[in-house]
Amino acid sequence: MTHALIIGGGIAGPVSAMALHKAGIGATVYEAYPAPADDVGAFLVLFHNGLEALRTIDAHRPVLDASFPADRVEMLDAQGHGRERPVSGSGTGDGRPVLGPRTLRRSALYRALREEAERRGVAVEFGKRLVAADVGPDGRVTARFADGSSARGDVLLGADGVRSLTRTLIDPEAPAPRHTGQITVCGFSPLVPAEAAPAPGVYRMIRGSRAFLGCTRAPDGAVWWFANTPGGELAPERLAAGTPEQRAGWRDHVAGLFADDASPAEAVVRATGDRIVAFNAYDLAHTPVWSRGPMVVLGDAAHTAAPNAAQGASLAIEDGVVLARCLRDLPLPGEAFAAFERLRRARVEALVDRSARLNARVVPGAGRHADRPGPGAAGGPEAESGDPADRFLHYRIDWDAPVSAAG
Ligand SMILES: Cc1cc2nc3c(=O)[nH]c(=O)nc-3n(C[C@H](O)[C@H](O)[C@H](O)COP(=O)(O)OP(=O)(O)OC[C@H]3O[C@@H](n4cnc5c(N)ncnc54)[C@H](O)[C@@H]3O)c2cc1C
Structure with a gap:
């Protein structure tokens, strides 16, 4: 070979x-x-297993350099109630420092x-x-x-x-x-009010009554969020960046899915300008x-x-x-x-x-x-x-x- x-x-x-x-x-x-x-929009979370796999070929450092950590997760329900805990893997069992999770575009x-x-x-x-x-x-x-x-x-x-x-x-x-019946929407906003933004180092996950929102804070203070929402497969022209009107439409649509809830999800989405993109979810x-x-x-x-x-x-x-x-x-x-x-x-x-x-x-x-x-x-x-x-x-x-x- x-x-x-x-x-x-x-x-x-x-x-x-x-x-x-x-x-x-x-x-x-x-x-x-x-x-x-x-790819202007999507961001990813890499967990310990992916980063450990990169470490086996000594390729993890550039990825660590391009990403930021969150070592606690806060799970909230539709009423905004919940608890915070360390993200799993804080004990890897092999005595080595935990590499993830890390967030990056x-x-x-x-x-x-x-x-x-x-x-x-x-x-x-x-x-x-x-x-x-x-x-x-x-x-x-x-x-x-x-x-x-x-x-x-x-x-x-x-x-x-x-x-x-x-x-x-x-x-x-x-x-x-197969299209999973889900549209994932990602947004970035420096303007999320302090009471709605997660603390630094925290991944806030909100299980709303009609959709799911996850968000975390980048080192520059901007909140990065994704929402998993129900929806049929979208034509290519409605995906990715789209037009300014489409982006505003996504913001209003996603915010509306959280409007009946008492969690911070709606405020996070409403505070987003035009940095918002939508993706079909397949499996x-x-x-x-x-x-x-x-x-x-x-x-x-x-x-x-x-x-x-x-x-x-x-x-x-x-x-x-x-x-x-x-x-x-x-x-x-x-x-x-x-x-x-x-x-x-x-x-x-x-x-x-x-x-x-x-x-x-x-x-x-x-x-x-x-x-x-x-x-x-x-x-x-x-x-x-x-x-x-x-x-x-x-x-x-x-x-x-x-x-x-x-x-
Ligand atoms: C909205 C969204 C959010 C996600 N969030 C996460 C997350 O938080 N964490 C996570 O781990 N994963 C996440 N994923 C999944 C992750 O993006 C994919 O699993 C990952 O990108 C797969 O990597 P890959 O190299 O197999 O394929 P890809 O990353 O898709 O790369 C395939 C490459 O092949 C090229 N290509 C395609 N056809 C041809 C061809 N005929 N000839 C030459 N080149 C070609 C493409 O242009 C592309 O560059 C998410 C996916 C989506 C859609």
């Missing part, structure tokens, strides 16, 4: 490239967008990971939209791009996100992601086929969690590191990908399921995945706890442990 073609310069792409580099395997990242995307995370990958010698090519891939008689793979160019490698890693083409190149019957519970020949999917391309558990980016990071370990120790792609699936599938599908349960609080019935077995129903005890302090956060990757084909 000497060279990997990595499709997608988001999160799983640059992380898998860095992890392969650490394993002595070359990689080039091909990103469809012509220039680094400046998605574009800042993309940039930090990409720049760190480039600093390590990984080539990232922009304007390279994968349109096809074929496998030669020698087992090597050729990626074909929309601009007419192509590239050959030993393996092709599809880190191309929720709308992955790689997924359908591997399996034309692959299921499509993909089960991709039956993750690999074929020298091609494999990882990150959102393989499993997409609704945003409710705030774990998609962390899972994408974990995938990138684990896949590199598999390719390091098992030079035959088929064996490496089988081991990757063995090590990852149960965990990622459990997390997608958990996110679906949390989503079901916002959209009654949305937690059900009719197409797959398992609980997936609204309102189990785990969902009710709303507690990120669960087994998922304590996942650790042992970089040095050898991966075997047999399991």
Whole structure:
């Protein structure tokens, strides 16, 4: 194994490239967008598990530098009553300082990971939209791009996100992601009144009667908030930044969802100017086929969690590191990908399921995945706890442990 073609310069792409580099395997990242995307709106929370996965390849520092912490969480009900407690993971059990949770813009995370990958010698090519891939008689793979160019490698890693083409190149019957019946709206405001703003270092989570709001305070004092709201799938022109009128419309709509409550949620939203963006929330519970020949999917391309558990980016990071370990120790792609699936599938599908349960609080019935077995129903005890302090956060990757084909 000497060279990997990595499709997608988001999160799983640059992380898998860095992890392969650490394993002595070359990689080039091909990103469809012509220039680094400046995603003005979305922000992310990275929990301990994602940051610990980055630490295994010594890539956590740029992400820490680009983000800010919150080490306490305050859960409020629709009446504004609740309690504060430390965010889970304050005891990691291994005596090391806890790295998360950290909040940062998605574009800042993309940039930090990409720049760190480039600093390590990984080539990232922009304007390279994968349109096809074929496998030669020698087992090597050729990626074909929309601009007419192509590239050959030993393996092709599809880190191309929720709308992955790689997924359908591997399996034309692959299921499509499902809209969860939820719209996630993000806003930023320096003008939230003091009595409505969370204290520094606190993540305030408000379970309203009709929607869910989470907010925290950035170091400059601005409040960053997201609201998970019920709503059907939006056309592209209504997403992302939109027009000023659309942004004002989102503010009024979201504020209205909290208007009957006595919590600070409505005040937080009303204090927001035009820095407000909306996103469709999708999930993909089960991709039956993750690999074929020298091609494999990882990150959102393989499993997409609704945003409710705030774990998609962390899972994408974990995938990138684990896949590199598999390719390091098992030079035959088929064996490496089988081991990757063995090590990852149960965990990622459990997390997608958990996110679906949390989503079901916002959209009654949305937690059900009719197409797959398992609980997936609204309102189990785990969902009710709303507690990120669960087994998922304590996942650790042992970089040095050898991966075997047999399991
Ligand atoms: C509103 C919202 C809030 C979220 N909040 C959180 C959170 O708080 N915490 C968290 O952990 N996760 C969160 N997530 C989920 C997280 O954003 C994703 O799980 C994560 O970005 C997945 O990383 P990825 O690398 O697999 O895919 P992506 O980040 O989507 O990257 C895929 C890349 O592939 C590129 N690409 C696509 N097609 C092609 C092609 N044909 N050729 C070349 N390149 C291509 C894309 O342009 C993109 O750059 C949230 C998601 C949403 C929508």
